Amino acid sequence: xxxxxxxxxxxxxxxxxxxxxxxxxxxxxxxxxxxxxxxxxxxxxxxxxxxxxxxxxxxxxxxxxxxxxxxxxxxxxxxxxxxxxxxxxxxxxxxxxxxxxxxxxxxxxxxxxxxxxxxxxxxxxxxxxxxxxxxxxxxxxxxxxxxxxxxxxxxxxxxxxxxxxxxxxxxxxxxxxxxxxxxxxxxxxxxxxxxxxxxxxxxxxxxxxxxxxxxxxxxxxxxxxxxxxxxxxxxxxxxxxxxxxxxxxxxxxxxxxxxxxxxxxxxxxxxxxxxxxxxxxxxxxxxxxxxxxxxxxxxxxxxxxxxxxxxxxxxxxxxxxxxxxxxxxxxxxxxxxxxxxxxxxxxxxxxxxxxxxxxxxxxxxxxxxxxxxxxxxxxxx
Numbered sequence: 001x002x003x004x005x006x007x008x009x010x011x012x013x014x015x016x017x018x019x020x021x022x023x024x025x026x027x028x029x030x031x032x033x034x035x036x037x038x039x040x041x042x043x044x045x046x047x048x049x050x051x052x053x054x055x056x057x058x059x060x061x062x063x064x065x066x067x068x069x070x071x072x073x074x075x076x077x078x079x080x081x082x083x084x085x086x087x088x089x090x091x092x093x094x095x096x097x098x099x100x101x102x103x104x105x106x107x108x109x110x111x112x113x114x115x116x117x118x119x120x121x122x123x124x125x126x127x128x129x130x131x132x133x134x135x136x137x138x139x140x141x142x143x144x145x146x147x148x149x150x151x152x153x154x155x156x157x158x159x160x161x162x163x164x165x166x167x168x169x170x171x172x173x174x175x176x177x178x179x180x181x182x183x184x185x186x187x188x189x190x191x192x193x194x195x196x197x198x199x200x201x202x203x204x205x206x207x208x209x210x211x212x213x214x215x216x217x218x219x220x221x222x223x224x225x226x227x228x229x230x231x232x233x234x235x236x237x238x239x240x241x242x243x244x245x246x247x248x249x250x251x252x253x254x255x256x257x258x259x260x261x262x263x264x265x266x267x268x269x270x271x272x273x274x275x276x277x278x279x280x281x282x283x284x285x286x287x288x289x290x291x292x293x294x295x296x297x298x299x300x301x302x303x304x305x306x307x308x309x310x311x312x313x314x315x316x317x318x319x320x321x322x323x324x325x326x327x328x329x330x331x332x333x334x335x336x337x338x339x340x341x342x343x344x345x346x347x348x349x350x351x352x353x354x355x356x357x358x359x360x361x362x363x364x365x366x367x368x369x370x371x372x373x374x375x376x377x378x379x380x381x
Contacts, residue, residue: 001295005302010073017077020049025081032208036200037164038088043119046089053117055097060113068243068309075247076254083255083357084206091160092116094247096123098240099169099185103228112167112187124161126170126188126214127237129154136171136237137180141216143172150174150226152186152194152219158364162212163200166190170216171233183233187225194219205356241366242318246308248365249301249318249325252358256329257294259354263287263336270341283339290332297328316378323371326361333358 006014024045025032032038046052054070056062063070071094078086100112115121132138141154152172159168167189175182188195198213228236264287267278277283304321307313333355337344344351362368 001299003298003302005306006069006073010069013070014073014077016049017051017074018080020046020051021077021081025078025085029082029085029208032085036207037210038085038208040119040122043122045119047117047119050117052089052093052119053097053113054093056101056113056117060109061117062113063117069305071247072250072305075251079251079254080258082206082208083251083354083361084209086251086255087160087206087209090247090251091125092123092165095240095244096125096169098243099125099227099236102240103185103236108187108224108227115166121166122161122164124159124165124168126156126159126162126168128156128158130157130213137183137234139171139173139183141170141172142176143174143184143186143221145174146220148223150184150186150221150223152188152216152221154216156214158201158211159214160209160211162214163197163210168214169227170214171237174233175231178231180234182231183237184230185227185233185236186221187227188216188219188221189225192219192221204359205353206360238315242313242315243308244365245318245322245371246301246304246313248361249321250305252322252325252329252361253294253297253301255354255358256332257298259336259351260287260290260294260332263339263351264291267339277339286335286339290335293328294332297325301325316375319366319371319374322365323362323368323375326358326368329358329361 024042028039028042050063051074053062054065054074056064058064075086075090075094078089100109100116104112112121116123127136129140131140141152141156143150143152152170154172156170162168167187170186170188171183172186173182174184194217196215198215201211201213203211264278267283267287268276270277278287301321304313304317307317336351337355340349340351343349346352
């Protein structure tokens with residue numbers, strides 16, 4: 001079915017995004033996997049191509065697209081290569097960008113955004129802590145006033161771009177007595193005394209996506225490092241989580257759809273008992289079910305993307321998109337591994353890597369169980 005979400009400008013942009021992936025990322029992908037991070041040159045080239053500042057106004061070096069569908073196109077093209085690459089670049093350009101554009105002062109924007117858009121400064125966001133994952137209201141990292149400064153102590157874990165990012169937006173408790181209403185966001189930059197990074201975490205999948213633990217020991221932060229207003233951090237995070245979740249959903253499905261296409265071609269070429277394995281009724285029916293599920297999910301995600309472009313996507317619909325797409329992604333990729341037989345379990349095959357890469361999507365950006373809780377509450381339950 002022809003998708004109606006995009007117009008000629010989006011299709012032209014897709015060609016540019018695809019060229020960037022094929023020319024810059026794909027030839028170096030195995031190196032990224034081996035070293036467990038994406039080279040800075042790739043970030044700089046993305047900046048030169050205007051791909052990192054899609055949401056950033058032109059006066060700060062961005063593209064000023066003003067249309068989330070361009071983000072969606074870029075995310076889809078990245079996922080055709082790798083979920084891990086899409087995760088790293090998506091955290092920077094799709095997740096962190098709204099915090100900087102919407103909440104920063106003019107001085108902060110002038111200081112950070114040009115380098116953000118050029119790739120000279122890469123970013124991450126520090127929400128998750130060792131003591132709790134999806135429960136953002138239970139943060140233990142604390143920032144205490146010291147004159148006009150703040151002293152930050154605590155730790156974060158599972159932070160995408162955590163090992164290499166030049167700046168991390170860190171959520172910390174500033175008024176413990178206020179609970180969720182006492183959290184503030186801070187910009188912690190490389191080189192600040194007391195800010196240390198742990199090892200690159202050894203994950204099941206997405207090795208090219210550097211993920212790390214972060215430690216803050218008496219990190220002194222000036223008032224100029226506060227993002228937005230003091231004690232409004234939890235509200236800011238809740239306001240921007242729908243974009244993180246629809247962005248994740250778009251990536252989930254694009255990732256699964258690409259591997260499914262490759263698997264269909266494999267089942268046409270692979271022979272068993274004198275015929276292609278795709279011609280066996282069991283496999284044919286399975287592929288018919290998977291293709292239909294992907295297409296139906298795509299229709300829902302396109303409507304969510306359009307709603308978000310209009311500023312109308314609700315947190316509940318974003319939760320539906322996130323959990324459903326993650327479930328579909330994992331179902332599709334598990335079936336693709338099965339259709340590849342023993343080869344599907346070999347890491348030199350893309351399907352095996354994709355299968356490992358996908359498992360985390362049911363956990364991050366709020367676990368699927370939390371998404372169902374949000375949906376259930378909306379039902380009055």
